[in-house]
Amino acid sequence: LQTHSSPARVRPQGAVSRALYQSLLAIETAQLQRNPRYRDHLKTFELHELGCETVTLSGQASDIAAVQALNLDLVACLGTGLPPDSVTSSARLGMVAFEWADVARRKGLPIGFWEVFGRQNTTGFAILRIDARSASRGVLLRRHVPTRHYHFLNQAALCEKAHCHLRRLLDGLASSGRFPASRPSTPTDRRPFAYPSARQTLAYLRRSLAAMIRKRLARLAFREERWQVWFIRRGWRDADLPQGRSIDNPPGRYLADPFVIRRDGHDYCFVEDFDCANSRGGISVYELGDERAERLGVVIDEPFHMSFPYLFEHDGALFMCPETSANRDIRIYRCVDFPLKWQLEKIVMSGLSAADTMLFERHGKGWLFTTLDPAET
Secondary structure (H helix, E strand, O other): OEEOOOOOOOOOOOHHHHHHHHHHHHHHHHHHHOOOOOOOOOOOOOHHHHOOOOOOOOOOHHHHHHHHOOOOOOEEEOOOOOOOHHHHOOOOOOEEEEEOOOOOOOOEOOOOHHHHHOOOOEEEEEEEEEEOOOOEEEEEEEEEEEOOOOHHHHHHHHHHHHHHHHHHHHHHHHHHOOOOOOEEOOOOOOOOEOOOOHHHHHHHHHHHHHHHHHHHHHHHOOOOOOOOEEEOOOOHHHOOHHHOEEEOOOOOEEEEEEEEEEEOOEEEEEEEEEEOOOOEEEEEEEEEOOOOEEEEEEEEOOOOOOEEEEEEEEOOEEEEEEEEHHHOEEEEEEEEEOOOEEEEEEEEEEOOOEEEEEEEEEOOEEEEEEEEOHHHO
């Protein structure tokens, strides 16, 4: 049984507070619609139209009896409120539910708002197991995600990660028949936050508008935050980093993720070459001299973002495994004419989001290290 039922929630008090809060929701809804990854976050779906059997809980005894007659194994509560104990106690394994907050800080609705408002570095959630029969409550896992720069984006990213972890937890339960060990839920006597007041909403909107203006002005003045690559010709232990030489970013672009290799007495630096106009990176190469770096050109340019040009050698050949998570694969390119000509050798894995992949050989075996995004895998 999946339930979205929730108790009455505190809404902004007063006409001014409600109007300002609705304005905030409209602005952020428009923002989120422009985000291809999260544009569906605020959509609603009728479960019966998706082929799901549904039961409406109106509090009547007949509704409760209908749920109890299903002989459920588990109740999964994906919303902000909990169904009545008479429902959850009928499930053999009880209920799993989300706690949308970090217990070290005060909880409150709306989900993901107060972490942005308080400029917290992370936003937390937990998955709880609740057994109404024994009145016990335990934490199956607790996680944090980086706090995004506006409320709805933060909420969407938080929900994506939380539901991904719930799916993995339920997969493990289905295969093993057991929950992972839980630890007691930590009670807190801190009063939950309510919905923002008119003053708090105005402060949030003012701060968001100021950040947007600063970002636009920085972009117009080509002063927005960008990466840059530096190099220094000394041993790493003796390097005086402030004495390093910068590799100038090309106009409208920036360089990142350097990988250096020596060939025929010369040093070459392969980098992510990010085009700010289309927000996509390719792979370029520079030859490092004593005092400056000479741009040799683009070596790989695909219709999707690339970065992290990891280099490795095998059987006398040079290979590159750049990050191609935007294309949902891990691929290897072979160098056919150093340093500018490369061709696709093999797609190692596909259908997954993998970042910063590294391949190497050790003890006669090949190893692949990568970072997988479980929400995209």
